[in-house]
Amino acid sequence: MFLCEKPQLISIVIETLSKISNIYIILLRCSKINIQRFAAMKNSIKVAVVGATGMVGRTMLKVLEERNFPISMLLPVASERSVGSTVRFNEADVNVVSMEEAIAQKPDLALFSAGGDTSLQWAPKFAEVGCTVIDNSSAWRMHADKKLIVPEVNGAAIGASDLIIANPNCSTIQLVMTLKPLHDAFGAKRVIVSTYQSVSGTGKEAIDQMEMERKGVDGKMVYPYPIDRNCLPQCDVFTDNDYTKEEMKLTNETCKILGDKSVHVVATAVRVPVTGGHSESVNVEFEKAFEVDEVKRLLANFPGIRVQDQPELKMYPMPLYAAGKDEVFVGRIRRDFTRENTLNMWIVSDNLRKGAATNAVQIAEYLLANGRW
Numbered sequence: 001m002f003l004c005e006k007p008q009l010i011s012i013v014i015e016t017l018s019k020i021s022n023i024y025i026i027l028l029r030c031s032k033i034n035i036q037r038f039a040a041m042k043n044s045i046k047v048a049v050v051g052a053t054g055m056v057g058r059t060m061l062k063v064l065e066e067r068n069f070p071i072s073m074l075l076p077v078a079s080e081r082s083v084g085s086t087v088r089f090n091e092a093d094v095n096v097v098s099m100e101e102a103i104a105q106k107p108d109l110a111l112f113s114a115g116g117d118t119s120l121q122w123a124p125k126f127a128e129v130g131c132t133v134i135d136n137s138s139a140w141r142m143h144a145d146k147k148l149i150v151p152e153v154n155g156a157a158i159g160a161s162d163l164i165i166a167n168p169n170c171s172t173i174q175l176v177m178t179l180k181p182l183h184d185a186f187g188a189k190r191v192i193v194s195t196y197q198s199v200s201g202t203g204k205e206a207i208d209q210m211e212m213e214r215k216g217v218d219g220k221m222v223y224p225y226p227i228d229r230n231c232l233p234q235c236d237v238f239t240d241n242d243y244t245k246e247e248m249k250l251t252n253e254t255c256k257i258l259g260d261k262s263v264h265v266v267a268t269a270v271r272v273p274v275t276g277g278h279s280e281s282v283n284v285e286f287e288k289a290f291e292v293d294e295v296k297r298l299l300a301n302f303p304g305i306r307v308q309d310q311p312e313l314k315m316y317p318m319p320l321y322a323a324g325k326d327e328v329f330v331g332r333i334r335r336d337f338t339r340e341n342t343l344n345m346w347i348v349s350d351n352l353r354k355g356a357a358t359n360a361v362q363i364a365e366y367l368l369a370n371g372r373w
């Protein structure tokens, strides 16, 4: 009755309540913005992402965002053809700038993923203005005076004067993460690794090739043969010894990261029609005897490793489920019954995340935690 008699009063009450709730929402939003600003101000630094429009670069932006890396200014850099376009970061469109524009801003940190030649040419120019460069290409990895870092394995090797720091090859990172705890315990003598590497490991043009093939449309060929419904026993180019560059990266980078030239690694690297996530079948011969349960325990306790090994439940790592995750997944852990002190295992990780972007951001986090900025 009252409601019917006082319609005007009711509408005033509703309007007032709605205004109050709108003001409350605005205040709530402002307080969130302020909190973000405050967080961004504490130790926050200028960050350039070189190759920001590529597969790794875009993943770097995502990882920086997810991990709330303290950034006061983001400088996305790509080739001249992308300058003026935008990338998304923290729900905003940020303009892509040129190398020169980025250097002029004197960034504190540059995450590079724009190929080896670009790194060779530009990383020293960023370092000249005092910028720390973390480089994803192969340009600096085997330089005697450059550190090759997986933070969980050898983060402590970084010194105060290291301005260009190399990020290892994607297939090497997941291998050394797994080898480290086992090498420390039992001494790895010989490692035989066969890789099953995803197409995203070659970059965005390779994804385009596979998608065109799947649609039955002619397009640019990045690989020498079709990749869909195929396996290519060639990742990167061949070297003088008939191994590919990718295979030799596994051999050389593993020893450098473990700091032990006596570990003999021999690889066969194969490209498979999987979109994201590299897999590796690994056979390791150790100096010392081991128990498989102890191997599983050591792996499970190592930071960044997830053991997925329950054959009775058909549980083992697969790229379909590793894609988008930061961990290195290990399963099919079993003794090689044909050889003494020898183990077989199956390792899977997302090549764009722990194999590239996440590892690079973790190096930056390590530097931040150790007072670099």
Ligand SMILES: NC(=O)c1ccc[n+]([C@@H]2O[C@H](COP(=O)([O-])OP(=O)(O)OC[C@H]3O[C@@H](n4cnc5c(N)ncnc54)[C@H](OP(=O)(O)O)[C@@H]3O)[C@@H](O)[C@H]2O)c1
Pocket (backbone or CB within 6 Å): 050, 051, 052, 053, 054, 055, 056, 057, 077, 078, 079, 080, 081, 082, 083, 113, 114, 115, 116, 118, 136, 137, 138, 168, 169, 170, 200, 201, 202, 203, 204, 205, 351, 352, 355, 356
């Ligand atoms: N994909 C992986 O899983 C992986 C893993 C570890 C390491 N890496 C390494 O990371 C690097 C990038 O790989 P990706 O897969 O992200 O390749 P991608 O998808 O082809 O992207 C390449 C990026 O580099 C930029 N770029 C190319 N030439 C440039 C130049 N002259 N100056 C400035 N920027 C330039 C491109 O810009 P535009 O868009 O303007 O062309 C793009 O942003 C390579 O060195 C690769 O070996 C890749």
